[in-house]
Amino acid sequence: xxxxxxxxxxxxxxxxxxxxxxxxxxxxxxxxxxxxxxxxxxxxxxxxxxxxxxxxxxxxxxxxxxxxxxxxxxxxxxxxxxxxxxxxxxxxxxxxxxxxxxxxxxxxxxxxxxxxxxxxxxxxxxxxxxxxxxxxxxxxxxxxxxxxxxxxxxxxxxxxxxxxxxxxxxxxxxxxxxxxxxxxxxxxxxxxxxxxxxxxxxxxxxxxxxxxxxxxxxxxxxxxxxxxxxxxxxxxxxxxxxxxxxxxxxxxxxxxxxxxxxxxxxxxxxxxxxxxxxxxxxxxxxxxxxxxxxxxxxxxxxxxxxxxxxxxxxxxxxxxxxxxxxxxxxxxxxxxxxxxxxxxxxxxxxxxxxxxxxxxxxxxxxxxxxxxxxxxxxxxxxxxxxxxxxxxxxxx
Numbered sequence: 001x002x003x004x005x006x007x008x009x010x011x012x013x014x015x016x017x018x019x020x021x022x023x024x025x026x027x028x029x030x031x032x033x034x035x036x037x038x039x040x041x042x043x044x045x046x047x048x049x050x051x052x053x054x055x056x057x058x059x060x061x062x063x064x065x066x067x068x069x070x071x072x073x074x075x076x077x078x079x080x081x082x083x084x085x086x087x088x089x090x091x092x093x094x095x096x097x098x099x100x101x102x103x104x105x106x107x108x109x110x111x112x113x114x115x116x117x118x119x120x121x122x123x124x125x126x127x128x129x130x131x132x133x134x135x136x137x138x139x140x141x142x143x144x145x146x147x148x149x150x151x152x153x154x155x156x157x158x159x160x161x162x163x164x165x166x167x168x169x170x171x172x173x174x175x176x177x178x179x180x181x182x183x184x185x186x187x188x189x190x191x192x193x194x195x196x197x198x199x200x201x202x203x204x205x206x207x208x209x210x211x212x213x214x215x216x217x218x219x220x221x222x223x224x225x226x227x228x229x230x231x232x233x234x235x236x237x238x239x240x241x242x243x244x245x246x247x248x249x250x251x252x253x254x255x256x257x258x259x260x261x262x263x264x265x266x267x268x269x270x271x272x273x274x275x276x277x278x279x280x281x282x283x284x285x286x287x288x289x290x291x292x293x294x295x296x297x298x299x300x301x302x303x304x305x306x307x308x309x310x311x312x313x314x315x316x317x318x319x320x321x322x323x324x325x326x327x328x329x330x331x332x333x334x335x336x337x338x339x340x341x342x343x344x345x346x347x348x349x350x351x352x353x354x355x356x357x358x359x360x361x362x363x364x365x366x367x368x369x370x371x372x373x374x375x376x377x378x379x380x381x382x383x384x385x386x387x388x389x390x391x392x393x394x395x396x
Contacts, residue, residue, distance in 0.1 A: 002032045008383075010073060010110075010295060013037070017044075017350070018043075022044075022291045022295065025289055032050055036065045038054050044075070070095075073274070073294070074274050077273065078105075084097070092307065095253055097252065099250060103249050117248055120241075120268055122184045122185045125182065133167040134164050137183075144183050144184065146158070146170065146171070149182055168176065191227075193210055195259060196208045197254070198246075198290070206303040207242070208290070210226060210230055212224040217355070220277050220317060225308065226308065228368050241259075242255060242257040253273060253294050256276035258273070260364050311368075312363060313364050314362070314371045316362075317360050319379075319383055320354050332382050344363070347359040358383070
């Protein structure tokens with residue numbers, strides 16, 4: 001408890017952009033968010049005064065950090081499970097707990113558990129040899145998808161296998177490096193969706209509208225809220241699916257369920273038990289942002305309203321350009337805000353490099369097509385310092 005404010009202290013392991021944006025939400029609630037960061041240059045460390053430097057793989061550092069906090073939560077899912085159990089055994093309030101978080105850390109564990117619950121998942125198998133992949137493909141067809149069971153994100157740790165030769169070239173190398181693998185059937189999807197929910201220890205649940213996520217080279221580039229053309233029945237089904245997963249797994253905090261929208265219905269792709277890229281739009285676009293809701297949930301406060309603030313909300317990620325722009329970030333921001341005065345820009349304080357998420361921009365409006373175009377233009381300008389399709393900053 002913070003003796004100065006009389007309010008509890010939330011500790012967040014990881015100092016990335018999620019911790020940075022959670023810190024912003026904590027300020028409004030009067031919270032003293034403490035962050036365990038690896039470097040003083042981490043995004044959260046650049047804005048928060050309550051920074052402890054240490055590694056998430058160091059149990060001693062985690063234990064010392066937890067002593068200053070009333071509840072411990074996460075900017076990422078990479079804390080070793082045995083460390084989380086040791087902290088829980090010491091009486092630390094770990095939210096989400098290690099048994100829940102394991103399903104976001106290990107795709108094999110997640111797939112097996114969701115299968116036991118009878119939830120819609122693609123056919124899959126553990127991979128211990130090339131023969132396992134060939135046998136799986138013999139039943140389910142090529143191409144198939146090879147995944148690292150742990151650690152992959154933003155397209156990393158995912159490989160498309162087109163036949164036995166591609167499997168033979170890749171699988172032995174990964175297994176020799178100690179990578180735990182699984183293979184999945186390639187899902188014939190119409191688009192990707194995400195259902196974002198929150199759950200408190202008391203069991204209260206909150207849901208935001210289901211969104212469409214647009215990917216490029218395995219990286220999310222746009223989030224459209226609410227998902228265009230999604231029927232009320234399908235939206236309700238996706239929300240109920242996510243709430244059921246949160247309840248069955250005992251999740252506390254925000255849960256993002258990434259989904260494939262197929263002709264046969266929804267299929268679960270991935271789980272994330274923390275604020276998620278698919279929910280950044282909620283900062284300006286919803287009554288309660290995912291970051292404030294996560295804090296409310298882990299503190300077991302009543303959850304906030306999730307009404308959408310406009311008929312159409314689009315979040316576009318700002319990705320580092322292939323070549324460094326001539327303009328500084330400050331100059332790009334200046335020009336953008338002069339052109340789009342309603343743009344909501346979030347820079348993460350990260351060094352630019354090709355393809356890296358360095359920020360995002362959110363637009364709200366009445367027309368999804370118009371809002372999407374404006375968000376796309378704004379994000380491209382912030383990364384490249386050039387307008388798409390000959391767009392003239394001085395034009396209309």
